[in-house]
Amino acid sequence: MRIAPAARWLCVLGLTAGLIHAAQAAPQTVKDVLGRSVRVDLPAQRVLLGFYFEDYMAIGGEKAFDRVVGFSREAWEGWRPANWSLFAAHRPSLKELPDVGEVEAQTFSVEKVLALRPDVVVLAEWQYKGLGPDVKRLEDAGVPVVVVDYNLELPANHRASTLLLGKIAGDPTRAQKIADEYQAAIDQVRSRIAAAKQPKPRFYVEFGNKGPAEYSFSYGKGMWGPLGALAGGDNIATPFVEWYGPMNPEKVLAARPEVVFIAGTESTQNPTSMLMGQGVAPEQSAQRLQGFARRAGWSELPAVKNQRLYAVYQGASRSVLDYTMVQFMAKALYPTLFKDVDPQANYLGFYQRYLPVQAKGSFALEM
Incomplete structure (x- = not known):
């Protein structure tokens, strides 16, 4: 089949853009909230999210979800159904994302994760602990696991997690802005109470x-x-x-x-x-x-x-x-x-x- 010159040119442009985008990803060593050094290609092109879905979208922008290849659906749809419905109505493709199961319900499947070939698996601190030896199975298969945390409500963890998610999603500037807004609000509360x-x-x-x-x-x-x-x-x-x-x-x-x-x-x-x-x-x-x-x-x-x-x-x-x-x-x-x-x-x-x-x-x- 002959391809028209204009179409051929569009194909070349698309391929070139894809190569440029892929070339932007480079191996980096990051520290997660547990102090673990993890080597990841950043920004990640295939992300598996265990939790903090809304945060990931806020920090990376909606475009960041174009590179999410799977998630723990129950932790969003099951726990916050109205919130899930709000996002799914806006972005119906969320309903098609592969589900890898949920840690607390003991349905999380390492096999399903590996089948999706993620560049990185992002887990909450409680998920990392709950998975135990299954984390090693992922790492032994060559899949980096990065741990973030908003559950412990430690300002240092909030800031580190936000900046790390920004690196993974490819928008560190946006992440820095959100982290600074968070810190400014917490500092304001603390300073007023201390002064009183x-x-x-x-x-x-x-x-x-x-x-x-x-x-x-x-x-x-x-x-x-x-x-x-x-x-x-x-x-x-x-x-x-x-x-x-x-x-x-x-x-x-x-x-x-x-x-x-x-x-x-x-x-x-x-x-x-x-x-x-x-x-x-x-x-x-x-x-x-x-x-x-x-x-x-x-x-x-x-x-x-x-x-x-x-x-x-x-x-x-x-x-x-x-x-x-x-x-x-x-x-x-x-x-x-x-x-x-x-x-x-x-x-x-x-x-x-x-x-x-x-x-x-x-x-x-x-x-």
Whole structure:
């Protein structure tokens, strides 16, 4: 078959562009958040994502997902269904991405990962630990594994993870900007609280997925625990919960928290669970939050007496944009210090600046 000169020229241009793009990738040795030295061709052309999907798209831009060859679908669609639907409606190709299984459910498949021939596998710190010897199987097969972390809520990890994802995605300038915005927000919260020299308010956080009838997870060293610490609070769960787990109701009552946060998602599986997130109306969130205020003994808590009961979006933790939740918690803990800060507007603004979809719903709510 003869190819017309114009078409032949287009083919040559396309091939040349592809070669130039491929030539941009070069082997580099990077350090991940665990201090591991990993040699990776960067920017990566075939990326396998275990977690932090929204962060990867924000940091690398939507174009970064053109080079994602597989992911752990349950950790996005299963855990944050409304958020997944929002992104999948905008980018239907997400639905066609191969699924390699999920670590916590023990369905993660090394064989499926290897079949996709990734240049790099990006795992959350908790996934890396959960996979154990399977990580070595990947590395023995010549697949670099890079570990990032937003779950431990360590500002140093947030910054390092953001910059590393920028290198992998090929947009270090954008990554630097996001990392600087995160750091500036955290520094502002810390400096104002330090200057005020006020006593640390006692706070309690609970994942409200089980509804008011049953106490669910509170948090120690991970997620909402350290987020509240960054916001200048004294976490009543610290002596009783190492990472996450329920507190004894009597201990919650005895600790008399001055501020209470109930975290929720968009899940409707439990008709009394705390509802927060994409597509959730504030009135619906407020109604669910009132259910927790009516728990046995809670009318005597300082937090409920003084109407300092708040709701937060579970999906807004363990992310580079969880600085907005630090701002919200700080404002709840120290109302006079952060009157000029609008955490929900900042959360929505992050979407407007860095993501191709717009968030709408309840992400931070007071009683």
